[in-house]
Amino acid sequence: DAGVIQSPRHEVTEMGQEVTLRCKPISGHDYLFWYRQTMMRGLELLIYFNNNVPIDDSGMPEDRFSAKMPNASFSTLKIQPSEPRDSAVYFCASSPLQGGEQFFGPGTRLTVL
């Protein structure tokens, strides 16, 4: 199994631009999670899905952030417009079980200038 796949691995953009991060979970995993990691705030859960349905988006910072999961094998996290304070590493994780182990992707390092 290839594990959780994220793209791009690195993204550098300018303030105001739209950014789209992509995630392919492990096949058969019903849960998908988006996290953000920064030095100041640590690891934060942004949103998670169960069977493609968003369950909890209370961690999404503001309306500039949106996430979708159109099918079981693909999810996107979009930031529009991006701001320098959005610079962080964004991780996607998937899990086969409620409350089970989460498998993390390699992350996308986002830099907003």
Add this chain to the structure above:
Amino acid sequence: AQSVSQHNHHVILSEAASLELGCNYSYGGTVNLFWYVQYPGQHLQLLLKYFSGDPLVKGIKGFEAEFIKSKFSFNLRKPSVQWSDTAEYFCAVTSLGSQGNLIFGKGTKLSVKP
């Protein structure tokens, strides 16, 4: 609300020293417990997990953790650390009544001096 506390922000040890990282959680029901490790520049990887049974859990790379229900603790231990153990360690908890998300601690950065 559930929370996870990791007592040490940064621990510095010499090689061969023993390690214990503290983790306490605030949920009184049945829980699943995890320790993840993040090596510099990499993603989180599972070190070990506890769901039920023997409260002393052994994980990869010589790590172990002990679940003490009465203390709401799940401390991570290793008898002798190596330079390659330099990483950040995260404790995480989920309850059986939750929808599926993990609650992570803030992490403990471990630096091992050669």
